[in-house]
């Protein structure tokens with residue numbers, strides 16, 4: 001047991017050290033988009049290409065809408081087509097949506113875009129959309 005203690009301590013530190021965005025990702029997104037954001041080809045799109053999306057015109061707003069309102073309909077990501085349904089996550093707070101997207105962008109998409117703020121999330125929350133309308137607002141990024 002004594003020899004195990006340092007490991008238990010380190011595991012605890014690791015859990016504590018996870019950023020709020022990383023924790024939110026494991027709890028809400030990982031089951032579909034996978035631990036490293038690579039998705040499952042044909043079923044769940046990857047999140048590794050999102051730097052292109054966030055840098056495109058309207059891309060920041062689109063990413064916030066996907067999380068708040070979900071997404072439904074055909075889209076092409078990195079040459080693969082998807083026609084699934086992503087559920088909405090309206091229950092997350094503005095701050096949580098911002099933390100979550102910033103984690104995804106920085107970690108999986110290696111994006112240097114300026115971080116998404118809780119104010120930007122609040123602005124999109126004031127304009128509810130259907131998951132199909134969210135898809136129509138996607139910037140034309142393949």
Ligand code: HEC
Nearest residue numbers: 028029032043044066071072073077082083084085086089
């Ligand atoms: C139940 C499975 C599921 C969960 C959980 C889920 N997603 Fe999705 N996600 C999908 C599917 C399916 C699509 C594609 C929808 C379509 O085909 O229209 C998608 C699409 C996306 C897209 C659009 C990518 C693009 O290039 O336009 C983003 C961004 C995204 N998800 C982020 C997230 C985040 C962040 C979370 C956690 C809050 C999350 N997803 C949770 C299934 C899921």
